[in-house]
Amino acid sequence: MRIFPTLPLLAIAVVASPAYAQDAHANHQEHHAEVEELRAQVAALTAQLAAVTERLDEIESEQAETAADIAVIETETAALADSNTPIVTASTGTEISMGAAAEIENDDGFSFKPFGRLMLDAGFTAIPEGTGLEDGFDVRARRVRLGVQGDIPGGFGYKMEFEFGGNDLEITDALLEYETGDVTLTVGQFNNFQSMEELTSSRFTSFIERAAFTDAFGFSRRTGISVEYGAGNVLLQGGLFSDNIDDLPGSDRMSVDARAAFFPELGDTQLHFGGSIHYADLGDDGQVRYRQRPLVSFTSERLINTDRFDAESEFDIGLEFAAVRGPLHFHAEGYRREVGGLISMEDAVFHGAFAEAGLFLTPGDSRTYRGGRFNRTRPARTIDEGGIGAVQLNLRYDFLELNDGDAGIIGGTQNGLFSSVIWTMTDYTRLQINYGHLAYDDAPNPLPSGEQDYSVDVVGVRAEFDF
Missing domain, CATH: 1.20.5 (Single alpha-helices involved in coiled-coils or other helix-helix interfaces)
Known part of the structure; x- marks a missing residue:
């Protein structure tokens, strides 16, 4: 083993x-x-x-x-940029609001705000040959204005505005206001109370120039004192006036002016009903002259003209109506002037009137109204917001009669058909194009044949901004 x-x-x-x-x-x-x-x-x-x-x-x-x-x-x-929200500087208690222009206000109640406007016009007039009147293309700086306004402690306010457009410096507004409740007292130079068309700022009118009768009858700012009551949808205005500050001293002209307006809202429609009355004592050696250009101001030609004549007084009555509903608006006025104290012993009576309608083509845009007059158009979408601004079409019939055969005055009659396209690019910039066809009867400047009835065509373009 x-x-x-x-x-x-x-x-x-x-x-x-x-x-x-x-x-x-x-x-x-x-x-x-x-x-x-x-x-x-x-x-x-x-x-x-x-x-x-x-x-x-x-x-x-x-x-x-x-x-x-x-x-x-x-x-x-x-x-802050859109709604003038104030910036407060705690160290000084001063507020600076940023809108179209800066407004400064301190804790004591003082405020200061600059403002201004620039309006540049160009276009042409086509007048029949042989009248001896100049026509063709022309350009004009229609308005170049700068001013300041603000508040003073105690319920006071002030405004100063100057016109730089002509060869001379002119004072347009120079006033001091006192407001207590619904009542405002004003003293200085400002627009007296004749016509809603006249009281609506040139920044917001629907044509390059206002209705013919407002210029022909000499509506302008005058020195005086007034009282105004405004509450709810009622406005009452009245005052005593002398002459334009450029004609003082030396003028003994005195006038009384009053205006009333009622502006209710009926559903979505803003209505306006108004009327005015004017009486002027023209003083010693009083003279008047009523005349008018064909729509645009860059021509110096007046195709209807009474020439100067002696007179003692003016007595006027005016009626106003307006309505705004969505993109649509309508505005009409009629005016009657009676001139007394003529050598013929017959009072002379002249008339003016207009009716217009407008439509905004851009959605959401409308003509605005506030306190007895039209106000600023604010486009629903301005060009800086990706929109095209507001586009508006307007049509107007404009009538002016400077004839009174009984008084021996033949100044002519004007019937004008006007159209305008206004492009409001932003709240403070506008471009507009106007066309006018004016038919004249009894025109003071006849044709070579002696004919005094003829027509004139005009085109005007305006670029404008304000702040």
Whole structure:
């Protein structure tokens, strides 16, 4: 039997088994330690990752809050620009409101705001040959005005405006107001109360020039004192006036003017009913002259003209009506002037009237009205907001009669058909084109044949802005 060779192997196995077990146990402990170390490292990395994630969340939250703050600031800035929201300087108590122009006001109640307008006209007139009147193309700076207005503590307000368009500096408005409740007292030079058409600012009229009778009958600013009551939809105005400040001293002209307006809203329709009365004592050596250009002011030719004649007084009555509904508006006025104290002993009577209708072609736009007169057109979408502004079409019939055969005055009669297209690009910029066809009867400047009835065509363009 071969038993002996196996005994050494068994002995070796018996001896080696405990040693191997000890090595395996040692290796197991070493691996366990390494695993625990790895687990600790993973835990540390996990904690660091969690901290980084938490910090990233905080940064994102801070960025969101910053973006929200920026959005609020941008919104408030836009509101400031659009609605004259005041900026308050705490150190001085002074507010500066930013609109079309800066307005400054302090805690004591003083305020100061500059304003102005620029109107540039161009176009042509076509007058029949042989009248001796000039026609053709011409250009004119119709209005170049600068002024200031504001408040004075105690309920007072002031306004000063100057015209730079002519060769001489002229004062247009120069007034001081006192307001108490619904009553306003005014002293200085300003528009007296004749016609809604005249009292509507030239910035907001629907044609290059106002209705013919307003210019022919000499409506203008005069020095005086007035009282005005306005409450709800009722307006009452009245005053005593002398002459334009450029004609003072030396003028003994005096006039009384009064106007009343009622402007209810009937559903979506704004209505206006008004009337005015005017009486003027022309003073010693009084003279008057009534005449008118063909629509545009850049021509100096007057195609109807009474020439100067002696007179003692003027007595006027005017009626007004207007309506605004959505994009549509209608406006009509009639005016009668009676001139007394003529050498003929017969009072002379002249008439003027107009009727117009307008339509906005751009959605959401409408002619605005406030306190007895038309106001600023504000386009629903201006060109700086991605829109095209407001586009308006207007048609007008304009009548002026300067004839009175009984008084021996033949100044002519005008019947005008006018159209205008007005593009209001922003609240403060406009471009308009006017066309007029005017038919004259008994015109003072006859044709070579002696004919005094003929027609004239005019085209006028105006670019304008105000602030």
